Amino acid sequence: MKDTPRRSFARLFLLALFGVALLPHAALAQDVSEEMFAVNNTWMLVATFLVFIMHLGFACLESGLTQAKNAVNILFKNTGVISIGLITYAFVGFNLMYPGDFNGYVGFAGFGIDAGPEGVTSAYNTGYTYWTDFIFQAMFAATAATIVSGAVAERIKLNSFLIFTTIYVAIFYTIAGSWKWGGGWLDQMGFYDFAGSTLVHSVGGWGALAGVIVLGPRLGKYGAHAKPIAGHSMPLATIGVFLLWLGWFGFNGGSVLSADPGLVSLVFVTTSLAAAAGVIGAMIMSWSVQHKPDLSMVLNGALAGLVGITAGADVISVNFSILVGLVAGIIVVGSVLYIDRAKLDDPVGAISVHLVCGIWGTLAVGIFSADHSFVTQLIGVLAYGAFSFLGALLIFFALHKSIGLRVSEEEERMGLDVGEHGMEAYGGFQITH
Amino acid sequence: MKDTPRRSFARLFLLALFGVALLPHAALAQDVSEEMFAVNNTWMLVATFLVFIMHLGFACLESGLTQAKNAVNILFKNTGVISIGLITYAFVGFNLMYPGDFNGYVGFAGFGIDAGPEGVTSAYNTGYTYWTDFIFQAMFAATAATIVSGAVAERIKLNSFLIFTTIYVAIFYTIAGSWKWGGGWLDQMGFYDFAGSTLVHSVGGWGALAGVIVLGPRLGKYGAHAKPIAGHSMPLATIGVFLLWLGWFGFNGGSVLSADPGLVSLVFVTTSLAAAAGVIGAMIMSWSVQHKPDLSMVLNGALAGLVGITAGADVISVNFSILVGLVAGIIVVGSVLYIDRAKLDDPVGAISVHLVCGIWGTLAVGIFSADHSFVTQLIGVLAYGAFSFLGALLIFFALHKSIGLRVSEEEERMGLDVGEHGMEAYGGFQITH
């Protein structure tokens, strides 16, 4: 009946810490009733399907902010990423990320997943079964690769991207994850990242940055004509952002790892207010700097607020969560402008949203939470940065040198939909009137 | 361990009343187990994210039923409304709407939100924590302004609309809400509005009516040529309505304010059947009157049924819920035709759906539930009508006289996307074939 420390040592520790911090007079339940176990597990499964829907969010956002002639390619990539992510996470990822007792740097608990008889009882964990643990984590895993997808869109070869995804999600994301969520060295050091501003978003963002550098900009992006390459469907992009926001209730809310009423509801509030403040921050920036309020920036603002609060959604106060979101919304607009000026071509703003605001969010924990050290947070940011950026760079470079990373000029011009897939997103000689 | 009467007095009262009415032999739990508190709170958080997704529903519906050249503007407004709504509700709204003990007309419990130590336990309320209470209510609040958004679409200035939203949501909606859900004078009188046919939908609808009157119709709408201004994407509109229907499971289901199995499941049934009957009512009307079954009317029919059952989803029997929905579906088609004939230009039918069917739903409680008085319901309808219509009229008029309410003719013709935002919803010289 006791919680197994196997996978969840680090998390239980944190839960204990903050559970206690927030509910000082409640003893931490070391074992739970059947009913409580069922509630916890049910909430974790709800969180799981919410995180799942984020993959649709990404698919919509990325295809909306790019050209119609590449929409099939992006939708294909996103469908592929979640599928490859789930399968590889079952084969190796879960056991690389949660190796149990290990040296704190790399460990591996073996191939495949298996609950065993205890895995479906609260003896495994008071908050969820083994299966729930796996599927919740698996939905997270693919997110990191999907973040890369948007940044390298409209020019990367499909097969190269899928190979990158497989390696990045199965190995780099999971090893990096083990350092903290698996109970590794950064966890020991006291680094804090509640739901993954760094572990998921920055890791994805560093991959995006590496990809953008190796690939170079899209044809004509920084040419003589200043005309930017406009996204083909703002409704699609907006659907994407709202679905991501929705999914974040599970991403952050599920990271409580139980249905604890106080914590989960607090996380809902900080998450929502940070997102709202992100919108307002981006709105103000965009309106004042560009004079015309840019919808795509405001959408990025919502995501910026969400990424920003992710590291500390349970330890940052409600008022500060608004501040974290507001700053994220302001930062993201500046960052998009700056990255564009640096001629790093990121069609959807993935680097600004996930990397820059991921860093901001992680550091914000050190700033706004008395229980966490800014320096430790910074060490975490740098460690993850070095590992994921170099890892991604290595994979991209190897692909570039071997099977090639970028489609031909002609294919890029014609669109990857016809080039890679032989089909069109909006097919038919469309005479609808 | 006892429920705090602070915010939830009125609601507990009702819960007791109808809980008892429906489950005569079950004693009302004055205190609950930790497990039950967790279940209740989890359900309320699920309901919260469902209500959140309604904002995407509105964004899709409104942009789908209007022209492509105004889609960015509508999406921007909807993203802004939810964000401004959440933030202002945190600063002033929640404490205006639930002022605790007050004179029954206007009260204010102070700026900002704070759970306090008891706020995360069942001592606050047996159904949810303080944070849950806030975030669930906050998601509701923005709805009222979003309803207005659709009716004034394609011609209102962005900044004026956002100012209207801020004032209407932060002050008018919340004060009006306190009369009933805050335990104010209408609540004392026995007025009943389970989930807000009047408190949310009519309040939004009255705002819409005021806006439409002050603004006037879109250019060319009632000109020489009878050609109506067709919505640019029926798939988008349909996605919107299904998402709204989905969200209504939380809007109504969450208004039970606990996970009470009997009540929540009953509400699911009445809500679904009323929506389905609304579709069928509108289908019959549209097919018989117009000969061609109009999808946009049928979509309005679903919403009509949903708005109609909202006031009495827990006190109207299943059979009568079908009737309420059916009548709402019939009414909404007639109302759209009538309002159009009255040269009130409401592009999405917001007045018919939310105001007219909101009134119908509120009165239906007086007709189909033995425990409620038709006269009291009527008094509520009139009180809310007077207050919100005059309030909205005042704000719109003030804006009209000061910074202006309507875009220039040229901008309207070119589209607000280019005019207000300098961008296009479907960008790029779109050569996709």
Added chain:
Amino acid sequence: MKDTPRRSFARLFLLALFGVALLPHAALAQDVSEEMFAVNNTWMLVATFLVFIMHLGFACLESGLTQAKNAVNILFKNTGVISIGLITYAFVGFNLMYPGDFNGYVGFAGFGIDAGPEGVTSAYNTGYTYWTDFIFQAMFAATAATIVSGAVAERIKLNSFLIFTTIYVAIFYTIAGSWKWGGGWLDQMGFYDFAGSTLVHSVGGWGALAGVIVLGPRLGKYGAHAKPIAGHSMPLATIGVFLLWLGWFGFNGGSVLSADPGLVSLVFVTTSLAAAAGVIGAMIMSWSVQHKPDLSMVLNGALAGLVGITAGADVISVNFSILVGLVAGIIVVGSVLYIDRAKLDDPVGAISVHLVCGIWGTLAVGIFSADHSFVTQLIGVLAYGAFSFLGALLIFFALHKSIGLRVSEEEERMGLDVGEHGMEAYGGFQITH
């Protein structure tokens, strides 16, 4: 406090069987605490809204994979189907499908629905109230007709389709359902279909096949020019598939009929991995056979995996679930090609996904689960095939001979949107640039 055998005899039996099989040391709860009842019921209601959203999934998928000129018609049909389905299920369907004690072939427990005082307590069932039972089942029911909708798209008359739907959902689906889920003869024989590979998907698929045969192919589909009729929006189709996948967490997860942590989480894992494997199977097939990876095939692959695992999501091991999905993904591509070569015109691949993979999934239970007999599974497949195919054929043929089944050539060419509805999906002289 004991479970009522009235409706749920068969299901409880199965739950007991596999509950015991999977959790050997846990005694099956014959009565449950108030808390557990609330958790179970809450999960079932969550599953209900997830199944609801599948109807939007179908609407998006079907309209995305067909031509723009028929989009309104498809959206209208799908809005109509769920509404008609819910209402008829309330009037007759529920009591035809769960007649209580009956001869095992056809029974009817009377018109309308009514919970009675026990219906909202755990005395009705430990997993859900009467209302939950009804609404969860009702959401399922309309699915079968929606499956048909895609296959007969772009040529069937609206009124004929709606009449077909009403009869097929209200009578054929429910009587067939009673044989197994209602505790009828196939249930007695030991036939197993966890969430409806056969009871829902194949039944829908047989209807689709019958419709396609009676209607014949779309104009020009198998003409001189080989150009296939391309779907008009891949983003819409992709949204549809992701929403269907999302809904499947409720479709399969809810079919556990309680919030049992071990079972529900296992079902989440097998369902997700089968879908992912389906994507990979279809990707491999499509890439190797067609050289260009076809998004529409990969989307079908996800659904194929989901349909495939539906019959055995709780009794097939995790590793085998990947295999079942992979095979389904491979089968579906072959089947789409084969059915097209047989000149059966199924615009969305409904027959391949729902019928072919539904059969595969049902037989897979006999292959991969030691506790089930392949022969019994085959008998079930054949019995359902004969009954539903002949039933659907009969209805379609009667409609064909009476009011006609197919629109005129001119209408088909112009599109059903203008012909049947007098409106366009993408209205307005669309000058957006």
Added chain:
Amino acid sequence: MKLITAIIKPHMLDGVRDALSKSGIKGLTVTEVKGFGRQKGHTEVYRGVEYSVDFVPKVKIEIVTDDEHVASAIASITESARTGEIGDGKIFVSDIGQAIRIRTGESDSAAL
């Protein structure tokens, strides 16, 4: 026979078509086009980068008609398409040598 090509503002189309109908024109063909001319486009911003959109949405109307109807058609168009502001558009006239109605094979005037 002449081909009259008029490039006008999109929202004037219905009015122009009515005017042409009244002046006896029985057939015409319309195309959505983009124009570049004295009427400048506008500035757009996308993700922080400003750029000017030089092309303005226009509608092109093509009418083939007998020589004798040309003047009245032109008059109808100029009157009904004029707003007086820059960008009202142009009318061009050129020769058509032959016209055939596909359905009947009739040709020239009879084909119009």
Added chain:
Amino acid sequence: MKLITAIIKPHMLDGVRDALSKSGIKGLTVTEVKGFGRQKGHTEVYRGVEYSVDFVPKVKIEIVTDDEHVASAIASITESARTGEIGDGKIFVSDIGQAIRIRTGESDSAAL
């Protein structure tokens, strides 16, 4: 050289292109247009208001060809585009003074 402009029903396009290919035409340009003519549009309803849509979707084919090929091209089009019902469309022929192939600078017949 002549410019042959044919306005046809959209679903006849593939057939017409094949027929033209067979009669030796190597290049053509296609535009989606809306036609107004004898073939009436249809009635639509939107939110209760009926209105008539006067424009019918058509496809415009433009072919520049030597004078000698004009007759055979016209014959190909009329045959392959005819359904016999109203709205089959028109063919117009006009003069082209000069033709240039951008890639090579070749001109006139050689450019086609």
Added chain:
Amino acid sequence: MKLITAIIKPHMLDGVRDALSKSGIKGLTVTEVKGFGRQKGHTEVYRGVEYSVDFVPKVKIEIVTDDEHVASAIASITESARTGEIGDGKIFVSDIGQAIRIRTGESDSAAL
């Protein structure tokens, strides 16, 4: 006056417009079209069925100009639209009898 019709590759449009502006052209009209010619389309696959898409996206530019500007305009187009690969497109020149500015009623050269 002459009408210069150029059919070019879509991504060359901005360059061609600039070149024309420089050579003194003040107005032009652009249409999205599909071309059929030496440049073959591509093969697509949809749900297992391969088919060839024969039409290639092109952009049509129409410029009405004085006779004297024709040569320089043609030169601008050929230079700015050439990639040297098949499918660069064509230029056709024909006569315009009359030109009218709707806004002012000015005609011919003054109308351009």
